[in-house]
Amino acid sequence: MPNSEAAEPLVELRDVRKSFGDHVVLDEIDLAIDAGEAVVVAGVSGSGKSTMLRCINGLEEVDSGEVLFAGERVDPRSKSIGRLRADIGMVFQQFNLFPHMTVLENIMLAPVKVRGVEPAAARSRAQELLETVGIPEKADAAPADLSGGQQQRVAIARALAMDPKLMLFDEPTSALDPEMIREVLDVMRDLARGGMTMVVVTHEMGFAREVCDRIVFIDGGQIVEQGPPDEFFAAAKSPRAREFVDKIIHH
Ligand SMILES: Nc1ncnc2c1ncn2[C@@H]1O[C@H](COP(=O)(O)OP(=O)(O)OP(=O)(O)O)[C@@H](O)[C@H]1O
Ligand SMILES: [Mg+2]
Structure with a gap:
């Protein structure tokens, strides 16, 4: 049953095996x-x-x-x-934020494109998530203007925006x-x-x-x-x- x-x-994971060439x-x-x-x-x-x-x-x-x-x-x-x-949200060592978008736009992107969320709703959710990760004031900043720790927190907010x-x-x-x-x-x-x-x-x-x-x-x-x-x-x-x-x- x-x-x-x-x-x-x-x-x-059930009895998962994976090799690259002959390297198990x-x-x-x-x-x-x-x-x-x-x-x-x-x-x-x-x-x-x-x-x-x-x-x-x-x-x-x-x-x-x-x-x-x-x-x-x-x-x-x-x-x-x-x-x-x-x-499934994934956060890597490298933050991989989109450099040409603001912090808020980075967070809104997948919910709008993948889930079909209305932009206004995605925006207010993104703003909430920035509060959650402690940097609400960075909404309109460019990723390059953030510290590494702030960028990683944006990456976490971006993953969370999909409600994983x-x-x-x-x-x-x-x-x-x-x-x-x-x-x-x-x-x-x-x-x-x-x-x-x-x-x-x-x-x-x-x-x-x-x-x-x-x-x-x-x-x-x-x-x-x-x-x-x-x-x-x-x-x-x-x-x-x-x-x-x-x-x-x-x-
Ligand atoms: N795409 C790939 N092609 C060939 N070998 C790979 C590939 N990806 C990983 N490996 C090899 O598989 C082994 C395990 O790699 P993996 O990245 O999972 O280790 P890890 O535990 O995450 O190591 P690290 O702590 O350095 O990140 C390594 O020997 C690596 O070189
Ligand atoms: Mg590794």
């Missing part, structure tokens, strides 16, 4: 994420974190196994992919100067506390400890260990995870 709807995870990047990944969960994905460089995120929203096609989002198969070749992706069911973050603070990291993490923390389902690839282990429900540690394309942050930091079971934690703590 299939799960009842309430018990169904929002995201599910994801190897038998099984992962289920419930609605409302905030999950941090950790692991060393090259372990497959970004590839896993990209498989979740169908930017990357899996070789075998399957990815489900809200019970539907995520398949980059299928007709449903555009509709599924519209419900899931937010994916791929090292959202890695390109930021240290003094701007906090303001972006604070926005993400508030989102998580507000019940947004989030998968966050980050090296910010303070954020992981404080905000996330679960840490998924991947190594060599496999989920080596997962659990609540307290357990992970205090008593990681696998040697690779312990090594990772030691490096971070003694960094």
Whole structure:
């Protein structure tokens, strides 16, 4: 029997495998994420974190196994992919704002173009979202006139404007100067506390400890260990995870 709807995870990866040439990047990944969960994905460089995120929203096609989002198969070749992706917000290390548009126009664009929202409604929603991310006064600014931290907060507002069911973050603070990291993490923390389902690839282990429900540690394309942050930091079971934690703590 299939799960009842309430018990169904929002995201599910079942025996997902992905290679580039003969390099196995994801190897038998099984992962289920419930609605409302905030999950941090950790692991060393090259372990497959970004590839896993990209498989979740169908930017990357899996070789075998399957990815489900809200019970539907995520398949980059299928007709449903555009509709599924519209419900998944993604925030990258690089903000990728449209440089020739104002901040407000950046945030309004997808709701108007993709969802067919009336421009006036999209505009007032965009203004609200700028309040949420703490920079209401920047509505008419050009992206180039904002700090990195402000640009990243606009990128988050832009993703939220689509009313996503899931937010994916791929090292959202890695390109930021240290003094701007906090303001972006604070926005993400508030989102998580507000019940947004989030998968966050980050090296910010303070954020992981404080905000996330679960840490998924991947190594060599496999989920080596997962659990609540307290357990992970205090008593990681696998040697690779312990090594990772030691490096971070003694960094
Ligand atoms: N399009 C691609 N073609 C070939 N190899 C790729 C491609 N994308 C990723 N890889 C390789 O797959 C492996 C995993 O990459 P991925 O970007 O998922 O790692 P990551 O854990 O996100 O690393 P980082 O912490 O450096 O961002 C790496 O060895 C990478 O070089
Ligand atoms: Mg990466």
